[in-house]
Amino acid sequence: MDKTIRILTSYVIGLILIFGFYVVIYGHILPGEGFDGGMLIASAFILCMIVYGRDEAKKRVNISSALVVSAIAGLLLIVVGFLGLIGIRDGHQFFLDNFLPQGDPHYLFSGGIVPVLNVLLGVLVGFGFYALFGYLVVWRGERGTDAEP
Amino acid sequence: MLILLFPLLPIISALCLIILERFDEDSGDYLSSATAFVLFAMAVTIIFTLNGGVVVYHLGGWGSPLGVDLVLDGFSALFLVVINLVGFVSMLYSIEYMKKFTAKAKFYILHLFLIAGLNGIVLSGDIFNFYVFMEIVAFASYALIAFGVEQLDLEASIRYQVLGTVGSFFVLLGIGILYSVTGTLDLADMSRFISQTGINRAILFAVPLLLFGFALKAALVPFHAWLPDAHPTAPTPVSAMLSGVVIKVCSIYGIVRIFFGVTGVSPTLLQILLYAGLISIFFGAFSALRQTDFKRLLAYSSISQIGYIMLGIGTGTPLGYAGAMFHILNHATFKSLFFIVAGAVEHSTGERNITKLGGLSDKMPVTFLSSLSASFSLGGVPPFGGFFSKLLIILGLFKAGYLTVGLLVVLSAVFTLAYFLKIQRNVFLRLPTSHFPLPTIKEVPVLMRVSMLILAIICLGLGLAFPWILKAIVEPAVAVLTNGCKYGSLILGL
Amino acid sequence: MSILIYLFSILLFLIGLYCIVSKENLLKIVIGIKIMGYGVSLFFILLGWRRDSSAPIIIKDMAQNFVDPLPQALIPAIMVISLAATILMLATCVRLYEKYGTFDISKIKELKG
Amino acid sequence: MFAILLVSILIFVLIMAALAVQIRDLMSSVMALAGVGFGLAIVFLFLSAPEVMTAQLVLEVITYVIMISVVYKTSKLDKTRKYSVREISPAAAMFFFAVVFIIFSIRGIKDLPIFGEPLMRASSLQIAQTISEIGATNIVTAILLDFRAWNTLMEAFVIIVMIVGVTVILRKKGRKVER
Numbered sequence: 001m002d003k004t005i006r007i008l009t010s011y012v013i014g015l016i017l018i019f020g021f022y023v024v025i026y027g028h029i030l031p032g033e034g035f036d037g038g039m040l041i042a043s044a045f046i047l048c049m050i051v052y053g054r055d056e057a058k059k060r061v062n063i064s065s066a067l068v069v070s071a072i073a074g075l076l077l078i079v080v081g082f083l084g085l086i087g088i089r090d091g092h093q094f095f096l097d098n099f100l101p102q103g104d105p106h107y108l109f110s111g112g113i114v115p116v117l118n119v120l121l122g123v124l125v126g127f128g129f130y131a132l133f134g135y136l137v138v139w140r141g142e143r144g145t146d147a148e149p
Numbered sequence: 150m151l152i153l154l155f156p157l158l159p160i161i162s163a164l165c166l167i168i169l170e171r172f173d174e175d176s177g178d179y180l181s182s183a184t185a186f187v188l189f190a191m192a193v194t195i196i197f198t199l200n201g202g203v204v205v206y207h208l209g210g211w212g213s214p215l216g217v218d219l220v221l222d223g224f225s226a227l228f229l230v231v232i233n234l235v236g237f238v239s240m241l242y243s244i245e246y247m248k249k250f251t252a253k254a255k256f257y258i259l260h261l262f263l264i265a266g267l268n269g270i271v272l273s274g275d276i277f278n279f280y281v282f283m284e285i286v287a288f289a290s291y292a293l294i295a296f297g298v299e300q301l302d303l304e305a306s307i308r309y310q311v312l313g314t315v316g317s318f319f320v321l322l323g324i325g326i327l328y329s330v331t332g333t334l335d336l337a338d339m340s341r342f343i344s345q346t347g348i349n350r351a352i353l354f355a356v357p358l359l360l361f362g363f364a365l366k367a368a369l370v371p372f373h374a375w376l377p378d379a380h381p382t383a384p385t386p387v388s389a390m391l392s393g394v395v396i397k398v399c400s401i402y403g404i405v406r407i408f409f410g411v412t413g414v415s416p417t418l419l420q421i422l423l424y425a426g427l428i429s430i431f432f433g434a435f436s437a438l439r440q441t442d443f444k445r446l447l448a449y450s451s452i453s454q455i456g457y458i459m460l461g462i463g464t465g466t467p468l469g470y471a472g473a474m475f476h477i478l479n480h481a482t483f484k485s486l487f488f489i490v491a492g493a494v495e496h497s498t499g500e501r502n503i504t505k506l507g508g509l510s511d512k513m514p515v516t517f518l519s520s521l522s523a524s525f526s527l528g529g530v531p532p533f534g535g536f537f538s539k540l541l542i543i544l545g546l547f548k549a550g551y552l553t554v555g556l557l558v559v560l561s562a563v564f565t566l567a568y569f570l571k572i573q574r575n576v577f578l579r580l581p582t583s584h585f586p587l588p589t590i591k592e593v594p595v596l597m598r599v600s601m602l603i604l605a606i607i608c609l610g611l612g613l614a615f616p617w618i619l620k621a622i623v624e625p626a627v628a629v630l631t632n633g634c635k636y637g638s639l640i641l642g643l
Numbered sequence: 644m645s646i647l648i649y650l651f652s653i654l655l656f657l658i659g660l661y662c663i664v665s666k667e668n669l670l671k672i673v674i675g676i677k678i679m680g681y682g683v684s685l686f687f688i689l690l691g692w693r694r695d696s697s698a699p700i701i702i703k704d705m706a707q708n709f710v711d712p713l714p715q716a717l718i719p720a721i722m723v724i725s726l727a728a729t730i731l732m733l734a735t736c737v738r739l740y741e742k743y744g745t746f747d748i749s750k751i752k753e754l755k756g
Numbered sequence: 757m758f759a760i761l762l763v764s765i766l767i768f769v770l771i772m773a774a775l776a777v778q779i780r781d782l783m784s785s786v787m788a789l790a791g792v793g794f795g796l797a798i799v800f801l802f803l804s805a806p807e808v809m810t811a812q813l814v815l816e817v818i819t820y821v822i823m824i825s826v827v828y829k830t831s832k833l834d835k836t837r838k839y840s841v842r843e844i845s846p847a848a849a850m851f852f853f854a855v856v857f858i859i860f861s862i863r864g865i866k867d868l869p870i871f872g873e874p875l876m877r878a879s880s881l882q883i884a885q886t887i888s889e890i891g892a893t894n895i896v897t898a899i900l901l902d903f904r905a906w907n908t909l910m911e912a913f914v915i916i917v918m919i920v921g922v923t924v925i926l927r928k929k930g931r932k933v934e935r
Contacts, residue, residue: 023810028892031700031806033900034908035719039814046821064171067919071167074916077909078161084209085150094210095153096905102891106703111892114901117908121901124912129818132919135926136734136822160913167920208906214878215885217906249932255924262917269910277717281910284724285917291731292921298930300742304751306925307735311672314728315663318679321721322656322686325714329690329868332877334713342877354864644759645871646862651766653861655773657854662777664846670782670827674789677819678773681796684812688803694872698804699895701887709895710804713879716899718808720911722815727918729819733826734925740830 009051016044024122028111034121041126046133054134063134066127073124080116151191152206152219155229156269156282159184163261170254178244181257185237185264192226192233199226201625205274205640213641214333220274220640223625227474228271228402230622231481234607235393236264239386242489242600245593246385246496250297256384259296263289263390267398274640276324276407277334280317283366283399287313290395293387294379305378312365312375320362320403326355327411340411340637352412359407360421367400369459370429373452377436380451381444381501385492388444392451393485397477401458405629410636416465423463427554429456434564443491443501443576446568447484450527453565454480460558461542467631469545471619474626476538478618479526479611483535486523486604490516493593493601494576503575510577512590515598517577519605524573526608528566534611648689656682669736669746673729680725687714687721762802769795782827790820807896 024037049057084097092099098112105111162184166177199221206219221229240260247253266285273279291313295306330351331339343352368376376396380388404422408414433453440446458480461473493516494509495501510517526533529540539562546555592598611618629636659682662675691714697705699712736746743751769792776788793816800809869875876883882903883895892898900908 028894028897028901031698031810031894031896033719033807033811033897035723035911036810036814039818043814043818043821046818050821067923068168068171070916070919071164074164074912075161075168077912078157078164081905081909085153092210094208095206096209096902096909098209098890098902105701105887105891105893111890111898112902114890114892114898117901117905118897121908121912125915128915128919132730132922133818133822135919135923136730136737136825156910164916167916209902211903215881216903251929251932252924252927255920258920259917259924262913262920265913275904275907277720278904278907278910281720281724281907281914284727285910285914288727288731288914288917288921291735292917292924295735295738295925296930298738298925298927300739302930303735303739303742303925307669307732307739310728310732310735311663311676314676314725314732315660315679317724317728318656318676318683321683325683325687325690326864326868328714329875332875332879334878338878349867351864351867354860357860645868646865647763648766648871649865649868650858650862651763651770653858654770657857658770658773658777661847661850661854664850666777668782670823671777671785673823674776674785677789678776678792681769681773681792684808685796685799688800688805688808689871690868691805691874692803692871693874693876696804698806699883700806701893701895709883711874711876711879712883712895712899713876715805715808715896716904718805719811719900720907722811723911724914726815726819727914730822731918731921731925733822734922737826737830738925746831 005051009047013044013048016040016047020044020122020126024119025115026108027118027122028114029106029108034118035125037118038122038125039129041122042129042133045130049133057134061127061130063131066131066134070124070128070131073120073127077117077120077124080113080120084113150206151195152204152221152272154191155188155272156265158188159261159265159268163258163265166254166258166261170258175253177254177257181261182237182240182244184261185233185240188264188268189233189237192229195221195226196230196621199223199625200621201628203639213335214338217278218274218335218337218640219272220337221272222629224405224629225271225402227478227622227626228398229268231478232264232267232271232394232398235390235481235485236260236267238489238600238604239389239485241603242389242492242597243384243386245596246492250384256293256296259289259293260386260390263293263395267394270398271402274336275334276327276336276339279403279406280320280324283320283403284317286395286399287317290387290391294383294391296384296387301382305375305382309375309379312372316362316365316372319358319365323355323358323362326351326358330355336406336411337637337640340634341641342637343412344634344637348413356408356412356418359403360418363400363403364425366403367396367455367459368452369425369455370432370452373429373432376452377445377448380448380488381442385488385495388448389485389488389492392448392488393481396451396455397458397481401462401477405462409630409633411634413634414465419463419465421463422459423551423554426456426459426461426463427557429453430460430558430561431564434561434568437568438564438571441503443494443503443572444488446503446572447487447491450565450568451484453561454484454527457539457542457558460554461545462630464542464545464549464551466545466549467627468541468548470627470630471623472538472541472543472545474623475534475541475619478622479534479538479608482604482608482611483523483526486519486601486608487527489597489601489604490520490523493597496593496597497590503572506576507579508577509590513592515592515601519601520573520577522605522608524569526612528569529562532612533608534615537612537615649686652682652686652689655685658682667748669739669748669751673732673736676732677725677729680721680728684718684721684725687718690714758802762799765795765799765802769799781833783824783832786820786823786827789823790816793820807894
């Protein structure tokens with residue numbers, strides 16, 4: 001990609017990441033959701049991969065280890081679910097039970113486990129689609145994707 | 150709480166496998182078969198402890214219309230046993246068989262997700278959750294069919310993907326209409342609302358949409374185009390799971406749970422199921438007679454056996470239901486056993502064309518023994534399970550007054566026996582015809598033999614222990630079908 | 644008026660179905676599946692709309708009548724599933740293109756029916 | 757006024773969908789598909805569904821980037837025959853199926869609740885309990901991540917299955933010995 005795009009993307013990526021984190025963290029107050037926030041974060045990395053090429057992006061986030069990070073996020077989601085099962089909140093022994101305090105509704109620390117699940121979902125979707133993009137789009141003909149570690 | 154582990158345990162071990170695979174490539178053999186064995190053991194304990202009861206688990210502590218519930222009753226307990234039995238055996242079989250393929254760990258990850266999706270379908274008490282689990286099963290089976298990345302596998306996978314996604318969108322449209330008319334997504338709440346307010350024309354529009362989607366997943370005759378290509382080209386443990394379990398769970402479970410339980414079954418719907426089943430029995434049997442490829446013949450016979458189950462459900466009498474339920478159990482065991490036998494023959498001889506094979510009975514005794522028990526059970530020879538399920542279906546037909554259809558079914562039993570004797574004669578009994586290196590063939594490795602023997606014993610056991618199995622597994626499943634629309638008030642009572 | 648609005652989503656669904664049935668190019672079939680996914684999600688949103696009511700976000704001192712939030716909670720699920728279906732199909736199409744050199748179904752028909 | 761705008765955008769969406777199907781050049785038919793997607797995002801905004809609009813926009817951008825890269829890598833032109841025999845017979849069957857489908861759907865839609873008044877039995881309970889039981893103000897996220905958290909958890913695993921599936925399909929060599 002020629003010079004102008006490289007310089008412009010170095011500015012734009014910061015904005016996209018900020019917006020992505022905003023959508024993920026404030027998901028339970030304003031319209032935004034784990035899926036969208038994670039995809040926004042992934043699209044920031046994908047833009048960096050397209051413009052600066054794959055090896056540059058790989059230096060920052062390794063593609064096949066991104067899938068491992070999303071698997072760890074999935075396991076954490078299940079662990080949060082099991083925490084509800086243990087019954088930290090008195091008398092409520094249910095899977096995915098809302099055991100964190102609710103806080104006051106219109107501010108950041110509210111809604112029990114909803115923000116926690118939101119952030120974990122955003123991490124899962126973000127790193128997952130980054131790994132997907134690393135495999136699918138930068139796939140080069142016969143050599144396939146086995147070339148990279 | 151035990152029900153919760155059925156979908157979650159394979160997902161947890163699959164996620165651990167994704168992490169484990171990073172460090173050592175060929176890991177996961179024993180982790181995945183251990184999970185599959187634990188699931189099978191849990192399914193069997195459920196059969197003993199449940200005996201006719203209904204277990205409801207409210208996830209997140211919310212009540213019925215608010216949150217998502219997991220519902221376990223007699224009918225889903227039957228399917229749990231089928232899924233986890235075939236899952237465990239095919240996992241055991243794949244330890245040896247998958248050495249031919251690269252990226253073995255990814256096979257285990259997808260296979261565990263397939264079992265998790267199937268367990269999730271059978272336990273979900275929420276119609277949209279049922280659809281999401283159906284998608285997990287669909288995506289896992291698309292990738293598993295295209296596992297050996299060659300022209301045939303990719304083509305079979307793309308054909309199955311297109312038809313499977315179209316079927317899913319039709320089911321989704323039906324779910325949208327059901328939600329809009331009843332206001333809730335919970336099956337029990339929906340069934341109670343519909344039994345109170347009666348059927349209006351919107352539900353009559355939703356029923357054919359759902360039936361179209363389920364018939365496409367079950368490969369009934371007009372929509373069977375994908376099955377004869379998808380099952381033979383898939384790796385053997387996957388095709389054993391696909392034709393033994395996936396086409397049953399995705400379609401028949403959905404038909405019984407949504408049509409019998411929620412919207413109520415009209416006689417015309419039963420007639421459609423009956424005649425669709427009859428046509429696919431004869432279509433499957435005739436085209437199976439012409440096939441020369443071992444696995445393709447088995448795929449066509451799957452179409453005809455699914456026709457038997459649809460026929461059993463279509464009779465509308467408790468006898469027909471019992472025959473259909475028992476045939477689900479039987480067909481899962483002997484069809485996956487036959488696919489495993491076909492895989493073993495291909496594993497040791499490398500040849501899938503029946504006309505070229507021959508004289509394997511003395512070289513591969515265990516494979517020959519298990520294929521005997523499978524073909525006797527399928528053909529309907531008395532001591533084996535297949536005989537009793539066909540008998541019940543035919544009795545159900547006569548009781549429901551379909552005399553001509555009953556005679557046709559008896560005739561079709563002769564056809565099924567014909568094409569399985571053809572396999573026995575060509576593959577095992579006769580002397581090899583052409584340039585076949587008979588002396589170099591040796592028996593398949595130990596683990597494949599063990600899995601074949603397990604299924605062969607169960608095929609025989611289903612026949613011998615028929616009265617106990619009828620009382621313990623089939624009766625509660627039939628009770629779910631017969632009391633139909635009372636499903637809602639039954640579940641909400643808990 | 645209400646029938647006309649629902650008919651739009653059913654028409655979108657049928658356009659996608661037509662594209663799948665009649666087009667020979669694999670990528671056109673993927674586009675057809677995407678259009679069917681859009682048709683179904685439009686149908687779900689139309690089910691959930693309520694006359695003169697606001698978006699389902701509770702603002703401190705606003706009126707309390709909301710649009711039906713449940714279909715809106717299902718749409719991300721449907722979109723993710725149709726997205727996953729299209730991406731899996733695109734991956735298979737890329738591999739098929741590498742093997743056959745073309746997206747034309749009539750040339751790919753090596754498997755007999 | 758609201759109805760006129762909504763219907764006009766829906767007509768725009770239908771035209772773009774028809775274009776996406778009929779255009780022979782693949783790159784411009786993907787662009788027409790993008791038109792459908794963005795038109796739908798505006799429709800979702802009109803039907804007061806902001807959450808769904810952001811989801812639609814973000815998920816679309818990713819699919820179109822992937823679609824364009826696939827088209828760019830392979831063939832840019834749809835070289836199939838213009839009006840082949842294969843296209844006429846299914847088109848006729850499809851036309852007949854479409855007519856029957858529309859007739860049945862009109863009969864069915866008459867009994868759906870009228871466009872403006874949804875039957876909100878479960879969701880009215882959920883709206884009432886969002887503030888008191890959960891404390892989140894965005895009801896859709898509260899439904900997604902607390903009332904129906906099990907469903908969204910399984911959605912996340914659909915994504916993981918899809919990604920593992922793509923890595924399986926795109927790997928270089930499937931079998932150790934070519935069949």
